[in-house]
Amino acid sequence: MVEKEGKNQQKEAKSKIWGFTLSIGLSAGVIWGLLSLLAYYLQFTDIGPSIYAKPFLNPDYVLKWQGHFIGVVFFIVYSVIATFIYTKFLVKFKGPWAGIIYGIILWGIVFFLLNPLLKLTKPVKELGLNTNSVMISLYILTGLFIGYSISVEFNTEDDS
Template sequence: MRYRKKNKEPIGQVMIPKVISIGFFGGFIWSLIASITAFFNFTSVSPKTFILRSWLQTEWTDHWLGQLISIIILSLLSILLALLYYVTFKKIQGIWAGIMIGFVLWFIAFWLLEPIFPNIPAFYMLDSDTVVTTLCLFILYSVFISYSISFAYSQQLKDENTG
């Protein structure tokens, strides 16, 4: 186990709070942007379409409260993805890992998990605006997560070696 020189804490213990905050805020920011793109009809799906409307067909889920609850749930789920990224890909520098992970996440959400979300049209029924917008959002989200975590990890190693 690698330790920091100053206070002898393992690097993982220093990085985990950073990874959690990167995951939460990444999920919050990009879910909020996804909600805005749905509001302006750039896409026919929004966070509430995935999280709440697929299982609950009550009226409140179609309003701002449903969107807010969905954004918070996606932010919490994003923490898990950030932790998984930290464990597996933290040493990879650059944006290419994030781009590839964004493609994979989009494929999982819109192709593999499509039967779980009955409120989402099948992939071949989605309009091109929805496909392009959601694919770009997934890529931007995962680039944000991957670049932020790999940057924080490299900075932590740099601080350890200099300090």
């Protein structure tokens, strides 16, 4: 009987972890995806959110509002995936630094690994200081949001 209760508690704990992870991923995607759209429309960056969906989009939509909207949706999906990866492998790290480093790694993966393969945008060295600084900042903030949210939720002692 006690063993069965222990298994049920483990299932509930895992369900809580993955449910919280999903909500953080969705929140991160919406917040930072819309912020990237705002940065693009305010001309802080030359890269709109449509790059996240570019391999799947009709080329006519890449620079239209529909393409950017679809790009935000893809950014949300990618944020959920990134959050699940963080939770699976990095949940044990406390504090903001793991999230900041995770954001830099995500930026590197997108702009140095995926960009040359999928031709999402111009190479990093051709993008310019404004675009590069906005994009790396966006990824750092996304990683920080994901990492710190997960860290605070699962690494704090419950005093109650």
